[in-house]
Amino acid sequence: MSTPLDLSVVVPLYNEEESLPYLVEQLTDALRPSGERFELVLVNDGSSDRTAEVLEQLSHNVPELVAVLLRKNYGQTAAMAAGFDVAQGDVIVSLDGDLQNDPADIPMLLAKLREGYDLVSGWRHQRQDAALQRKLPSRIANRLIGRVTGVKLHDYGCSLKAYRREVLSDMRLYGELHRFLPALAFIEGARITEVKVNHRARQFGTSKYGIDRTFRVLMDLLTVWFMKRFLTRPMYVFGFGGLIAMLGSLLASSYLLVVKLMGGDIGNRPLLTLAVVLGLAGIQLFCFGLLGELLIRTYHESQGRPIYRIRETLRGGRAV
Structure with missing residues (x-):
């Protein structure tokens, strides 16, 4: 690339054909007026609907869009890792592709990051999800993760985060470790904070998360705890x-x-x-x-x- 980029926005996608055009429109509306030199790295994680086709069509009309098509469904962590590897911006922002994260919050995260932080995490303080199925388990998980890792955040599960490139370059993701990125960054000495962000109700499709995710999260939490305490001294x-x-x-x-x-x-x-x-x-x-x-x-x-x-x-x- 002839000129360096200020910002890369990484979005993993799985069966988001309906929300995808609105997502790209909202991202460009939020970022073009800012003057940032940016790219949109959208990763299709082996969707079974028309997400790949819609993504290819949009790539012809949106010059900032970089379409990454994975061969099959590898999971959100792998899709985010692929997006991070392709991204060329000095700052990388991640968010979900279901329109529940608000792209209009990205400039606020960037401003906070430039106060001297290495990672800024979004906090869905008015979360628009079912209380019993999503909010209560998330609240319990956030407290448990914070106690185990030592990184006190209100909302580990919020995908809307901003990172300095050098922080992500030190990490290798696998399993369900994308939700533990603040803890992994903390192990590397990153300065971390959080800001309140807008959260919207799902407009299209259904949630991709099931109860089986709880077991995977617990296993990865043990991995992160071990890495934090004994990575260099087993x-x-x-x-x-x-x-x-x-x-x-x-x-x-x-x-x-x-x-x-x-x-x-x-x-x-x-x-x-x-x-x-x-x-x-x-x-x-x-x-x-x-x-x-x-x-x-x-x-x-x-x-x-x-x-x-x-x-x-x-x-x-x-x-x-």
Whole structure:
């Protein structure tokens, strides 16, 4: 591209043929007057309706539109990752394609980001969704995620977010990790805040989320917790657990040895089985820790991934 872009708007799409033309119109209406050099990166995640056809038609009429057509339905996280990889803007904004996020809020997110933050997350403070099926589970999940990750946000599930490019370049997404982007960015040292944004009732189609998402979110939450605490030091968790298990095995074995020397029968004691199990488990956990340390070392060295991030360097009071 001949000139750099200020902004890339990434939108994952799945069966949004009805809302897509309105979405593109609202995005261009919100961004063209701002003077930003922008692009709209719309990712079709293997839709089964006419989303791909509508997207191709719009790409001929909207010069800012970049259509990304995935081969099949990979899920929202993969679609967002594809959009992030294609995006060329210095700032990247993500939002849903169902018109519930308001494109008119994007300039507000950009203004907040330029106050010195690395990530600005939207907060749907007047959410237009069913209270029992969507709002209550979301409220519980937000509190749980905030407690586990240490990043206190009111609305992790809001897709309307603004990022500095360098923040996203440090992260690799998989599973359902798109909703944990603030926590992943926090691990990398990002400065995070949130702003209240408008939320609208769904106009077309039905929600793509089901109850099965809860299980996937919980599993990914455990992954994020482990990454936050032990990403560069897996020996701390596995090795410590292994040492505790081996210590328990040693104490139980010592007691049984004393009983045996005093003429007692230990062959039928459950404690003997426990001692053996603890010993084997302790050795395995300790070995897991060593393997984890070797894998982390290989990961950082093979990818040239730094173990630190420099926000700014000053010399003589001036940034260099």
